[in-house]
Amino acid sequence: MWREWIPFWHAGISPYGGDVDLLFWGLVIVSGLVLGLLFFLLLYFCIRYRAGNNVDRRNHDEKSWRLEVGWTTASMLAFLGLFIWGAVVFLKIYQTPGDELTVFVVAQQWMWKVQHVGGQAEINALHVPINRPIKLVMASQDVIHSFFIPALRLKHDVVPGRYQDIQLQISRPGHYHLFCAEYCGTDHSRMLGEVVAMESADYAKWLAEQGPSNSLAHEGESLFRTLGCSGCHENSTAVHAPSLAGLYGKPVPLSDGSTVIADEKYIRDSILLPRSQIAAGYQPIMPSFQGRVSEAQLLQLVAYIKSLAGQHP
Amino acid sequence: MSEPGDIAAHLSSPKQRDEVLELGMWTFLSTEVLLFGGLIMTYMVYRHADPVSFAEAGRQTRIVIGTANTAVLLTSSFCVAAAIQAGQAGAARAVKALLAAAIILGTIFLGLKGVEYAGEYRDHLVPGIDFMQSGPHTQGVRLFFIFYFLATGLHAVHLLCGIVVLIIFLRCYRQIVCHPRYLAGLRTAGLYWHFIDVVWIFLYALIYLPGRSG
């Protein structure tokens, strides 16, 4: 890679970390040059043209369109270049995550709750394997928080009422700070976590060591029954409700003629706001579970319904 | 030839006085555009997200009262404009009658609005105070009625201020025909009154027509 030829540059531990750093240092150099030039000129003029100095001040009111247009154009071009550079790297940071390995994060006042697909749960810690792209699905239980891992140069707000998906990939094992970066109340500055990146084998060992627990999907399945979802959605004769087997990831025709893909967001919205998107051919009779399930439980239900994706309806 | 008292001490001519008043009022009205505009943008964002619910909510508004109010307000604007004409022509009694009519019509508007609000309260359509709706569109209806009460309430406050200003001018209707300074003031107040009218027309379209047109 050509970047490796730049002195002192290193790639960072995320796929784009090195790019962000390069951008930063590029900005520092450009700013340094501009500032250096400015300070030089200010100092030079202040010394040379001090009142009392006998210097040539004739023609001091010369107009100069060329100079004006010149430095305006130069600024515009420089700024355009910086914009493009920043945008290109930005799109890398926020590329749509693949579905390979998903970890769920719930932010709440004032802790981070992490749930792995196999049911392993952690608080204020996030264990991940290195060199694998991980999809983080993030939700907030209450107010806006922000998920910030400085070492990765990664940040994204976690806004209540929606899911945020971002891709996480770490290249080197180690422990890295996790901060909450959006003010969220009393203990905002204590809402710290630790990201622990491990070799694959160590990660597998860690997962196994987390003690017997149900996978997320298992937990979701129990909730599905205790909350009464199975009463309508599992081959009920009394109520006509859409089957959830094979649903995840497929297009769903809605009653208003449009179509949506059944992703995490759709499933969450269907549980909380069932009247907002009604499947075609069905009556709007599903009750809302707003206030009866927490964000963590919602993620379990979503995991369960995802696990039915391979089945036939 | 201007008399003492025709222009304030810091101004230099009647022409300057008139221009200052007019530019001042237009500038003030531009701030009002942004004020109501911000609220209307919020409405537009939520309406775009859920047009079906907004149409449903629109059908629950009382279009008879709304339309009657529109007629009332438009007539009052006519009265104010006519009062200014009468003031220019020196017809003091016409000024008095027309300003009184505008004030009465404005008050009728507020009265009808009060009746309308009472009805909405009975129908449990007041978010934050008494809101009970069922059906798939509850959330959208609630957002619609937040906008409805805030926008019409803000409008009513502005109208009330306008009525107070017109009452003040009514009380010196005699000076309006004698002193250009008072007529200039009335003209400025008229501009404000017409603007309140225009705002109402926008609100009418956003409140009473969704779900009813086409």
Added chain:
Amino acid sequence: MKNYLTEDYTLRSWFFTTDHKRIAILYFASLIFLFFIGGAAATLIRIELATPQADLVSSDTYNRLFTMHGIIMVWFFLIPSVPNTLGNFIVPLMIGARDLAFPRLNLASWYLFMLGAAITLLAIFMGGVDTGWTLYTPFSTLYSNSYVAVAAAGIFIAGFSSILTGLNFIVTIHKLRAPGLTWYRLPLFIWSLYATSIILVLATPVLAITLVLLAAERIFGIGVFDPRIGGDPLLFQHLFWFYSHPAVYIMILPGMGVVNELITCYSRKKIFGYKFVAWASLAIAAAGFLVWGHHMFVSGQSLTASLVFSFMSFVVAVPSAIKVFNWTATLHKGTLRFDAPMLYALGFIGLFTMGGLTGLFLACLAFDVYATDTYFVVAHFHYIMVGGMVTAYFGGLHYWWPKITGRMYSEYWARAAAILIFLGFNLTFFPQFILGAEGMPRRYHVYPPEFQVWNVLSSGGATILAAAYLLPLFYLGYSIFFGAKAPANPWGATGLEWQTPSPPPKFNFDRQPVVDSPPYDYEHAPEPQNV
């Protein structure tokens, strides 16, 4: 010879005045008081942050401190500072008018401002607000146990003061200029205040409606920003920043306007590229309305929106850059003197440029992902607001002090204060760039120990800065009673305000001035009288 100060000594003549000069003094006194309240909050914050642990105040108190610091400094100091003190005093004089277009509205503006300040201070005394000055939902509406609605009411009322001030300036500048004073003969201070007034008038109403929505949500639970019942927390951010980004231009444009006057006077030559600078002010005002989403790059707004806002943020930087180039070019072949106002102007150019360049860092999408909500942003805006705006305010204050008070201050102490402020400022805020680059988030009461070194430096700098800001109270205060009497034009400056005695008579000019020369006509200006 009576002047506007000696015209009448009764309290009534002050509190019921319609004289723009007296109203400016009323604002000036109020702002000193409010600046020190906001400054006290800052002092407590910096003392607390000298150590990583909580050892001065509790977290709840700390959160209230930074919130009140932000609210008071933004709305109750920076926004009114130059427009309502220097603007009110100087604008009519500068354009050869007897007063502003609406003198009684001007007085009403001050009373509204004081009412707003009183209500906001009431919120502090009742127990404070802990949402941050940005009041983000749903924390502010559904979770905060503090006096949000009271503070919102105070800010709302103060907003009326802003709007009426802007309205007054727009009409005044359009209609009350002296005969012969065409737009291109106006001093650039007027152009800047005109651009500021446009923003005041168009942006503040959006803040007003946002605060109404916030208060209604908080008091009545209407749900407009509540995600559990269909509201959108991000809508609040869009509404808030639609006002608050232009607001930062409300804060800086007047300062830039002052710098134009200072650079020309103390170089004794006209500004380089007058028309470019004049139109750059308007360009900043216009483009400033189109960049608000750069506060929301990581909020979850669409990628397209982020791209557009980033691009526009670079666009808005261009006119500011033009101004910096033009100020520097004005020094070339000038006859430079380094009185205190000039030191402030030079400080402004350097510090504003540093703040502005770091703004470019933040406009760059990929870097902003890292730096937003860290101390990098805090350092950036303090460089512009304090290094830029407060510096310009002090510069203007010193420049026009002889005109306002009729007295000369101690040049020695003024220069000492200017230099001390510059040094204290840099020591306080430069380390914060480093803290941000190292990843320290903002609004943190306690922090990991690896951030302590730079925090200690910053707190040390803050001590120097606090002392430096106190200095002018003493030597300026002293000058009011014991300073040498000021002539009409001590600096040998151009501009109509210098053609009338110091202090001016109540109606400014004995005879309406007529203008037939270009602005900054230093070829024909009198010599300075304080060499």
